[in-house]
Amino acid sequence: MPKTYSKSVPSSPVTTAEKPVRKAISTRTRFEIFKRDGFKCLYCGATPPNALLEVEHIIAVANGGSNDRSNLCTACQNCNRGKSDKPLTAIPKPLVEVAQEAIEREAQVVGYAKALKKIKDRIDSDAWTVAKVFMVRFGRDDFRRDFMQSVIQFLKLLPTPTVVAAMEIATSKYTSTEYGCFKYFCGVCWKTIKGAPNERQ
Numbered sequence: 001m002p003k004t005y006s007k008s009v010p011s012s013p014v015t016t017a018e019k020p021v022r023k024a025i026s027t028r029t030r031f032e033i034f035k036r037d038g039f040k041c042l043y044c045g046a047t048p049p050n051a052l053l054e055v056e057h058i059i060a061v062a063n064g065g066s067n068d069r070s071n072l073c074t075a076c077q078n079c080n081r082g083k084s085d086k087p088l089t090a091i092p093k094p095l096v097e098v099a100q101e102a103i104e105r106e107a108q109v110v111g112y113a114k115a116l117k118k119i120k121d122r123i124d125s126d127a128w129t130v131a132k133v134f135m136v137r138f139g140r141d142d143f144r145r146d147f148m149q150s151v152i153q154f155l156k157l158l159p160t161p162t163v164v165a166a167m168e169i170a171t172s173k174y175t176s177t178e179y180g181c182f183k184y185f186c187g188v189c190w191k192t193i194k195g196a197p198n199e200r201q
Protein backbone atom coordinates (compact mmCIF):
# COMPACT_ATOMS: atom_id res chain seq x y z
CA MET A 1 0.00 0.00 0.00
CA PRO A 2 1.56 3.33 -1.06
CA LYS A 3 2.15 5.80 1.74
CA THR A 4 0.21 8.86 0.70
CA TYR A 5 -1.11 11.44 3.11
CA SER A 6 -3.78 13.97 2.43
CA LYS A 7 -3.01 17.41 3.78
CA SER A 8 -6.55 17.65 5.21
CA VAL A 9 -5.90 14.67 7.51
CA PRO A 10 -3.45 15.40 10.29
CA SER A 11 -0.62 12.92 10.29
CA SER A 12 -0.76 10.37 13.05
CA PRO A 13 1.17 11.29 16.19
CA VAL A 14 2.07 7.62 16.57
CA THR A 15 5.70 7.12 15.77
CA THR A 16 7.03 3.99 14.13
CA ALA A 17 8.24 2.69 17.49
CA GLU A 18 4.81 3.21 19.09
CA LYS A 19 2.80 1.63 16.32
CA PRO A 20 0.75 -1.27 17.56
CA VAL A 21 2.65 -4.48 17.15
CA ARG A 22 1.07 -7.87 17.54
CA LYS A 23 3.39 -9.21 20.20
CA ALA A 24 3.58 -12.93 20.74
CA ILE A 25 1.64 -14.10 23.79
CA SER A 26 3.69 -16.44 25.97
CA THR A 27 2.60 -20.03 26.44
CA ARG A 28 2.18 -19.34 30.14
CA THR A 29 -0.14 -16.38 29.54
CA ARG A 30 -2.03 -18.37 26.93
CA PHE A 31 -2.71 -21.18 29.38
CA GLU A 32 -3.64 -18.73 32.10
CA ILE A 33 -6.23 -17.22 29.78
CA PHE A 34 -7.50 -20.69 28.80
CA LYS A 35 -7.76 -21.63 32.46
CA ARG A 36 -9.55 -18.40 33.34
CA ASP A 37 -12.04 -19.02 30.50
CA GLY A 38 -12.52 -22.68 31.42
CA PHE A 39 -10.69 -23.99 28.32
CA LYS A 40 -13.73 -23.01 26.29
CA CYS A 41 -14.24 -20.81 23.24
CA LEU A 42 -16.10 -17.76 24.54
CA TYR A 43 -17.96 -17.39 21.25
CA CYS A 44 -19.28 -20.85 20.52
CA GLY A 45 -18.44 -22.81 23.68
CA ALA A 46 -16.27 -25.35 21.86
CA THR A 47 -13.78 -27.25 24.01
CA PRO A 48 -10.76 -29.45 23.34
CA PRO A 49 -10.28 -31.95 21.85
CA ASN A 50 -12.95 -30.90 19.31
CA ALA A 51 -11.65 -27.37 19.08
CA LEU A 52 -8.19 -25.93 18.87
CA LEU A 53 -8.14 -23.01 21.27
CA GLU A 54 -6.34 -19.78 20.63
CA VAL A 55 -5.98 -16.57 22.57
CA GLU A 56 -7.42 -13.63 20.75
CA HIS A 57 -7.48 -9.91 21.27
CA ILE A 58 -11.01 -8.67 22.00
CA ILE A 59 -10.06 -5.29 20.60
CA ALA A 60 -7.66 -5.97 17.76
CA VAL A 61 -4.09 -4.81 18.18
CA ALA A 62 -4.54 -2.87 14.94
CA ASN A 63 -7.37 -0.92 16.62
CA GLY A 64 -5.31 -0.13 19.68
CA GLY A 65 -6.09 -3.26 21.70
CA SER A 66 -3.42 -4.20 24.20
CA ASN A 67 -1.90 -7.47 25.32
CA ASP A 68 -3.44 -6.86 28.73
CA ARG A 69 -5.33 -9.87 30.08
CA SER A 70 -8.57 -7.91 30.13
CA ASN A 71 -8.24 -7.66 26.35
CA LEU A 72 -7.48 -11.33 25.84
CA CYS A 73 -9.94 -14.17 25.59
CA THR A 74 -10.15 -17.78 24.55
CA ALA A 75 -11.51 -18.50 21.09
CA CYS A 76 -11.49 -21.60 18.98
CA GLN A 77 -9.58 -21.43 15.74
CA ASN A 78 -12.77 -21.23 13.67
CA CYS A 79 -14.24 -18.36 15.66
CA ASN A 80 -10.92 -16.56 15.87
CA ARG A 81 -10.42 -16.70 12.12
CA GLY A 82 -13.96 -15.56 11.45
CA LYS A 83 -13.64 -12.78 14.01
CA SER A 84 -13.71 -9.99 11.43
CA ASP A 85 -17.42 -10.78 10.81
CA LYS A 86 -18.33 -10.72 14.48
CA PRO A 87 -19.20 -7.55 16.36
CA LEU A 88 -17.81 -7.21 19.87
CA THR A 89 -21.34 -7.72 21.17
CA ALA A 90 -21.02 -11.34 20.04
CA ILE A 91 -19.05 -11.92 23.23
CA PRO A 92 -21.76 -13.61 25.26
CA LYS A 93 -20.74 -12.55 28.75
CA PRO A 94 -18.32 -10.17 30.41
CA LEU A 95 -14.99 -11.87 30.86
CA VAL A 96 -15.04 -11.37 34.60
CA GLU A 97 -18.38 -13.14 34.79
CA VAL A 98 -17.13 -15.99 32.65
CA ALA A 99 -13.99 -16.28 34.77
CA GLN A 100 -16.08 -16.34 37.94
CA GLU A 101 -18.28 -19.01 36.40
CA ALA A 102 -15.22 -21.08 35.57
CA ILE A 103 -13.98 -20.79 39.16
CA GLU A 104 -17.46 -21.61 40.41
CA ARG A 105 -17.74 -24.61 38.10
CA GLU A 106 -14.34 -25.88 39.21
CA ALA A 107 -15.30 -25.41 42.86
CA GLN A 108 -18.59 -27.20 42.24
CA VAL A 109 -16.87 -30.16 40.58
CA VAL A 110 -14.48 -30.43 43.53
CA GLY A 111 -17.29 -29.90 46.02
CA TYR A 112 -19.49 -32.50 44.34
CA ALA A 113 -16.66 -35.07 44.32
CA LYS A 114 -16.02 -34.39 48.02
CA ALA A 115 -19.70 -34.83 48.85
CA LEU A 116 -19.83 -38.13 46.96
CA LYS A 117 -16.68 -39.30 48.73
CA LYS A 118 -18.19 -38.45 52.10
CA ILE A 119 -21.31 -40.50 51.35
CA LYS A 120 -19.17 -43.39 50.08
CA ASP A 121 -16.93 -43.27 53.18
CA ARG A 122 -19.97 -43.25 55.44
CA ILE A 123 -21.54 -46.22 53.66
CA ASP A 124 -18.22 -48.12 53.69
CA SER A 125 -17.89 -47.50 57.41
CA ASP A 126 -21.51 -48.54 58.05
CA ALA A 127 -21.03 -51.64 55.89
CA TRP A 128 -18.22 -52.78 58.17
CA THR A 129 -20.47 -52.24 61.19
CA VAL A 130 -22.98 -54.64 59.61
CA ALA A 131 -20.25 -57.06 58.55
CA LYS A 132 -18.78 -57.15 62.08
CA VAL A 133 -22.04 -58.51 63.49
CA PHE A 134 -21.73 -61.40 61.03
CA MET A 135 -17.96 -61.82 61.53
CA VAL A 136 -18.28 -61.93 65.33
CA ARG A 137 -21.09 -64.49 65.13
CA PHE A 138 -19.08 -66.83 62.89
CA GLY A 139 -15.68 -66.06 64.41
CA ARG A 140 -14.28 -64.74 61.15
CA ASP A 141 -11.80 -61.97 60.54
CA ASP A 142 -12.89 -61.38 56.96
CA PHE A 143 -16.09 -60.79 55.05
CA ARG A 144 -16.93 -62.00 51.55
CA ARG A 145 -16.68 -59.37 48.86
CA ASP A 146 -20.05 -60.28 47.30
CA PHE A 147 -21.69 -60.14 50.74
CA MET A 148 -20.16 -56.70 51.24
CA GLN A 149 -21.58 -55.51 47.91
CA SER A 150 -25.05 -56.61 49.01
CA VAL A 151 -24.69 -54.87 52.37
CA ILE A 152 -23.66 -51.66 50.58
CA GLN A 153 -26.72 -51.89 48.33
CA PHE A 154 -29.01 -52.32 51.35
CA LEU A 155 -27.35 -49.34 53.05
CA LYS A 156 -28.30 -47.23 50.04
CA LEU A 157 -31.93 -48.28 50.41
CA LEU A 158 -32.41 -48.52 54.17
CA PRO A 159 -31.34 -46.62 57.28
CA THR A 160 -28.15 -48.01 58.80
CA PRO A 161 -29.77 -49.12 62.12
CA THR A 162 -32.35 -51.10 60.11
CA VAL A 163 -29.61 -52.94 58.19
CA VAL A 164 -27.64 -53.59 61.40
CA ALA A 165 -30.83 -54.88 63.05
CA ALA A 166 -31.49 -57.17 60.06
CA MET A 167 -28.02 -58.68 60.50
CA GLU A 168 -28.59 -59.09 64.23
CA ILE A 169 -31.87 -60.91 63.53
CA ALA A 170 -30.21 -63.15 60.91
CA THR A 171 -27.22 -64.03 63.09
CA SER A 172 -29.47 -64.89 66.03
CA LYS A 173 -32.09 -66.86 64.09
CA TYR A 174 -30.16 -68.58 61.34
CA THR A 175 -26.78 -69.99 62.19
CA SER A 176 -26.55 -73.37 60.47
CA THR A 177 -24.52 -72.03 57.53
CA GLU A 178 -22.87 -68.69 56.85
CA TYR A 179 -24.43 -68.52 53.40
CA GLY A 180 -27.87 -69.33 54.76
CA CYS A 181 -27.47 -66.71 57.46
CA PHE A 182 -26.54 -64.09 54.92
CA LYS A 183 -29.50 -65.07 52.71
CA TYR A 184 -31.74 -64.69 55.75
CA PHE A 185 -30.27 -61.23 56.34
CA CYS A 186 -31.02 -60.32 52.70
CA GLY A 187 -34.57 -61.61 53.10
CA VAL A 188 -35.13 -59.42 56.17
CA CYS A 189 -33.76 -56.38 54.31
CA TRP A 190 -35.92 -56.98 51.24
CA LYS A 191 -38.99 -57.50 53.38
CA THR A 192 -38.32 -54.13 55.04
CA ILE A 193 -37.74 -52.42 51.70
CA LYS A 194 -41.00 -53.77 50.28
CA GLY A 195 -42.86 -52.88 53.49
CA ALA A 196 -41.48 -49.34 53.66
CA PRO A 197 -40.10 -48.35 50.28
CA ASN A 198 -39.62 -44.70 51.25
CA GLU A 199 -38.14 -45.25 54.65
CA ARG A 200 -34.75 -43.81 53.70
CA GLN A 201 -36.21 -40.53 52.45
Ligand SMILES: [Zn+2]
Pocket (backbone or CB within 6 Å): 041, 042, 043, 044, 045, 046, 075, 076, 077, 078, 079, 080
Ligand atom coordinates in the same frame (compact mmCIF):
# COMPACT_ATOMS: atom_id res chain seq x y z
ZN1 LIG B 1 -15.58 -20.95 18.75
